Amino acid sequence: MKDALERESKWEVDRGFVLPALDDLVAGGRVETTSVQLTSVYHDTDDLDLLADNVTLRRREGDDESGWQLKIPHARGRLELSTAVSAELPRELADIVRGIGLGKPLHPVTTIYTLRDRHRVLDADGALIAEVADDTVEATLAEGSGDTLAWHEVEIELGPETEQVPAPLVEALLRAGARASEYPSKLSRVLPGRPARPAARSKAERAIGDYMTAQIDMIVAGDVELRRGRDPIHDTRVASRRLRSTLRVFGTLLDGTAIGEIEEELKWYACLLGEVRDCQVQRRRLADELAELPPELVLGPVTARIESELLGKQVRRRDELAEAMNSRRYLDLLATLRAWKSHPPFDGRVRGRDLMRRAHRAARKADERLATGLRDQRAESLHRARKAAKRARYAAELHEPVRRAGRAKANIAYYKKVQQVLGDHNDAIVSAEFLWRTATITSTAQDENGFTFGLLYANEKHEAEAARKKIAEVVAKRRS
Template identity: 65%
Template sequence: MKDVLERESKWAVDRNFTLPRLDDLVTNSRIEELPVELTSTYFDTAERDLLAHDLTLRRREGDDESGWQLKIPHSRGRVEVTARLSDELPHELAEVVNGAALGRPLNAVATVHTLRRRHRILGSDGELIVEIDDDTVDSTAADQPAELLAWREIEVELGPNTDKIPTILRDRLAEAGARMASYPSKLSRVLPERTGPAATNSRAERAVHEYMTTQIDLIFVGDVGLRRGEEPIHDTRVATRRLRSTLRVFGKLLNRSAIGEIDNELKWYAALLGDIRDCHVQRRRLAEEINALPPELILGPVAARIDAALLARQLPSRNALAEAMNSPRYLRLLATLQTWKSQPPFERRIRRRQLVKRARRAASKADRRLVTALHNHRHESLHRARKAAKRARYAAELHKPVLKPARARSNIKYYKKIHRLLGDYNDSVVSTDFLWRTATAAGTAVDENGFTYGLLYANEVHAAEGARQRVAAVAAGE
């Protein structure tokens, strides 16, 4: 498969639109013009699950773009993943969208035929600066084959080293009567988004629903990334934790029968992600500490042994995650989360004071646990305080829209700092345990000893105590 970052904009025009002059947009450039005919068959589930996540899967046949194409949202546009043309959907593309499709079968949902007049503006070195496509389109939806939809549009796609549409081009298109299209893609025009009844009524309900929807969307984004071999472990795990925290803190305001066992299922998934994330953190953390040591204090293959030991844990954890992500259990979890986007698990009207009350309870619990932990200095107490601070932080984030902005920002900032410092403390505690076990193995190996591991261990003990003291200072208002 091949990945290409696509950055394009679409412009709506009428049938009589005349494309403005293009040959003087860029100094020392030239234009390549080419007529292209394209036929694209789009695939999705009957419920349009891919479209719901802005994923576009199509089989394209044309003069120069034949093949399978999957378009994935990206912060700078869309990533187009391509595979060779074949009769059947390539397995590697089917796997990437399996989570978003909830394991459901993919079938043809629309056919789009495009007569394109392509204008490629090339620099003096032959590199593409911008491409302007004048498209005449007709399409049919699979469930309404007798209804033909036809329109004309302009697509402007940036070259690899072009940051934005040239101002002169934007101005000329607007002067000629073009306007930014209301549809982000051709498919979204053929298959408009299905809208259900209003999911929320009160401001408090909207706050809960929007917060939950944001986390659910991030979980689905992480699913696609993980299936592509990327490592969005941290963001996916945090979204899972935020959603689980919402169920824990505000659960009594929700429909318990609708929530069911989702809390446990999110805990299960977060644990799978956490096994990998912990290895990532330790590998990076200890590699940085070793690099910071004077060379004469590094006795033996310390870095290699540590990295090998952590990799030996990380790879099986990654395999376990991949296996779980294709299990019926995981797909059922995603299906429930997808349903919550349009039908949130609300049992009765949620009011502002209820959100504020439960967020304050979470904050009070975090404060109590922190006092206890700072008093007895026990690892277990500090760990419980960290989890409580995390829930207080996420609760503050959720009910921010119904709280005074300054108060909300203050609460989020405070519990975020406590959560982060206790996280640093926990990372050091985990590192000391790992270093002790690794030093034990290295001490019995030929040509190795435990000196450097002991030095690293002492540094981590010192770091843990420093983090604990910083937490105490923040709690004391210093």
């Protein structure tokens, strides 16, 4: 399977539109022109779940563009994954969209025919600046319906080193009567998309809706990347936690019936991600510590033992995560989150003072738990303070648009610092426990020595103590 970043813009044009000359766009450059007929059969679920997330899956035939193509949103455009043309949908692509499709069957939903005149604008060295496609398009409105829709459009795809559409090209298109298209893809013009979120009734409602939608989008993006075998574990876990924190802190402003058990389901999913993430963190942390030790203090196969134990656990937890992501429980969670994007679970009007009151309450609870942790110095208390600080930070992020920006940013920065320091403390405690357990095993193993494990254990205890002192300084500075 090949992948390529696609950065393109679409332009509406009338039927009689004539593409302006492109020869003088680049000094010393040239234009290569070819024509191709393309037949694209788009696949989706009955409910168009892929289209709802701006994902397209098609089987295309036509000259050098033949093959299966999956396009998914990317921060800089869209990522196109492609495989060779075949009669059946390739399993590897079907697996990637299983989550977005909510586990539903995929089948053809429409066919789009395109007569494309391709104009490749090259610079003096032959590098591609942009490809301008002059497309005459016809599509069936629904598979098997016989109804058709026809239009004319221009599509500009940027070359790999081009950051934006060249200004002379934009000016030429505008003069010729082109205008920016409202449709992100040909498919979105043909098939109805999901209804947009209703207009917010207040600034506060917009803030909570936007924040929840951003986390849901991150979870969905993480689903795709995880199914591709990538590693978005950290970002996906954080998005799950942010969304769950929103339900906890601002839950009384939301519809309890709509929320149901979603908070617990998000906790379940975040824990699955966390099991993998914790192994990653410990592997990196202990590898760095071992690398800093003088060689004469590393006795026996310590590095191999630690890597074997943690990597083995990580692989098992990753398999458990993959299994859970194909479960009905997880797919039902995704279905609910998608529904919230167009129908946020509000319970009446949300006002700015409602958000601020609950954010302040989250901050007070974080401060109280932090005071308790500093007083009794117990690992459990400091861990509870860390979780409360995360909720306070996320609440400040959410309600930042409805209060004074300076104050909100100060709270975000403070609770982020608390979270980081207490995170270091927790990592040290967890690593120390792992080292102790591993040392008890190696103490009876042949050709292994517990000395280095003891040394690492002592270092972790020292790091935990340093974190406790640092958090006291952070709090004292805040109060001064």
